[in-house]
Amino acid sequence: MSSKRPPFKASTKGRKAAPHKRSAKSSSKPSASTPTVAIDALSHEVRGIARLDGKTLFVDNALPGETVKVRYLAHRAKFDEAVATEIIEPAPERQQPPCPHFELCGGCALQHMQPDAQIAAKEKILLDQLQRFAHTSPADVLPPLTSDSVGYRNKARLGTRYVKEAHKKGEGNKPRLVLGFREKRSNNLTDIRECLVMPEAFSRQLPHLHQLIDRCREGRHISHVEVAAGEEAIALVVRHLKPLPESDLQLWLDFVRQQGWHLYLQADDTPHKVWPEDGEERLSYTLPEFGLTMHFHPQDFVQVNFAINRQMVQRAIALLDPQPNERVLDLFCGLGNFTLPLAKRAAEVVGVEGALDLTRRGRENAERNQLNNVQFQAADLTEDFSTSLWARGGFDKILLDPPRTGALEVVRNIAHFGAQRIVYVSCNPATLARDTAELLQRGYRLSKAGVMDMFPHTTHVESIALFERQ
Incomplete structure (x- = not known):
């Protein structure tokens, strides 16, 4: 973590919105006009889409089917940006935002949308992105994983x-x-x-x-x-x-x-x-179905929603279906969130992570949970790792949970292992779709995919996909 102070600034005018700062890409100062527009659809950023004077307009705080009055935020060459300031005709999916800070805070941009509508919109984004970038759809769309939409963020x-x-x-x-x-x-x-x-x-x-x-x-x-x-x-x-x-x-x-x-x-x-002065620098969460307790440092990466994480791990293991005689590879393994549950089912599991501290944490968790059929390796996953000692035995099945940038180099490198199943956990449907196209070219088919409401009220889309070798 950087030791420099973040470039925070604070508004001094209570709940009145600060004036929008024009981006360098803006073609002109935002217009002071406040037109009324009809919202036709949602964008992949979960903003309302309207057409005005022959130009696309992306509108924050707007839902399909609504008529709204807007204030311009920016003008660009191919589209404009605005925010809805008055809802003239609300959509059935609209709700009163439960948080008093909704108008200003950038954390929960979808609180004006009912939770069921949020997850439906995210599912549509996932399927649209798969069709757009990979020209495919899953054979089966998995039911969404959902839980409480309040009090979830740890x-x-x-x-x-x-x-x-x-x-x-x-x-x-x-x-x-x-x-x-x-x-x-x-x-x-x-x-x-x-x-x-x-x-x-x-x-x-x-x-x-x-x-x-x-x-x-x-x-x-x-x-x-x-x-x-x-x-x-x-x-x-x-x-x-x-x-x-x-x-x-x-x-x-x-x-x-x-x-x-x-x-x-x-x-x-x-x-x-x-x-406290005694004790380790650790917090913990449990994965009850697998009889596991996972320990982490407060600054370690862990999933922010424990309830969805438990459901996600169960679904990932069920989709991958590791057998007692199989060797499994877990890429971008972190501190073992998937690695250790896999080790409960498979003969051997190798977890690979770029961050050395997290591989150490993974070994610590394996030892705490008395698992000796798992190893953790630190490696640059953008490089070809197929000749590494830990990879030479091959793998029957593979799980990967990459960052938002996806795993393009990885899917190119792992295809030659010939794993029968690959489970891909994604926090960005655009990079998942891009990597899906790569896997399809390498002999896999997209069997199942679905969304998980890891971040309720936000525009983040978490999803999971199963690929099977044809």
Whole structure:
């Protein structure tokens, strides 16, 4: 993690939206007109699509079938961008956003859409992208994986910034603390006092966290606070740009002790745990169907939605169907979220990850869960790894869970293994579709695919696909 302070800015005008900053690609200053348009469809970014004066208009906060009044955000060569400011004729799928910060906060862009409509829209995006880039559709569309749409997010980073209030007669310019997430289309911060997608135990403490930072003598040198929730505890990682005086440290200790939380301080790239003083720097979650407990550092990558993660792991294992005599490869394995459940079913599993710290965590989790038929390897997965010692035995089945950029080099390299099944977990339907086209050329067919509501109320689309050798 970078030691530089993030480029946060904060709005000083309450809930009034900050003016849109024109992109370098904008062809002109946004028009001040507020036309009324009819929304025809949703884009792959889950924005409303309209046509106005022969030009495509992408509209935030708008749903198909609606008539809305819009405010322009940007003009571009081939399309314009706007936001709906008044809903004249609402769609049946529209709902009142449950969060009071919806208008400004950039975290949950779909709270105006009912949850069932959100997941239906995401499924359509997945299928459209597969058809557009791979010219194919799955033989079977899997039912969506869903769970609660509130209180699901176990990790987040809140930025802090002191800003000056507008000058009032007879008063000085007193800086005001802003604590929250980035606003939509801006580097400004939304000053939040609750967050419906975070665990309720954390959300209700946000006003107290705000007060705590404001009371610190060196509070203005705290750049952000990360929260990570395990199933048994919550950890705070406080990033501070100057050493905290003893009085500030005591304020933090009093706060976390009262809540029963863990506290980490981070002055450079490496945080260190200061409370509780005993015990490891670990949180945990469980995969009950496989009898596993997974341990992680608060800054490790883990899936942010434990409920969907459990369903996702079960589905991935069921689709891959590892047998007791088979050797399985898990690529982009992280700390073993899929690797260890696979090891419960297969003869041998090899987990490969580019981050050395995560492979160490994987070995740690294998040892904690008393699994000795699994190995973790660190490797650059953009390179051909087929001649590596751990790959020479070949693999019967393969699972991959790449980042948003996808796994184009990987699917080219793994095809020669001749695995009968490949399960691909994706957080970007566009790169999944691109890689699907590559697998189809290499003798696989897309048997099944479906979406998973890992990030309710956001535009992120998580999906899973099964490829079988023809």
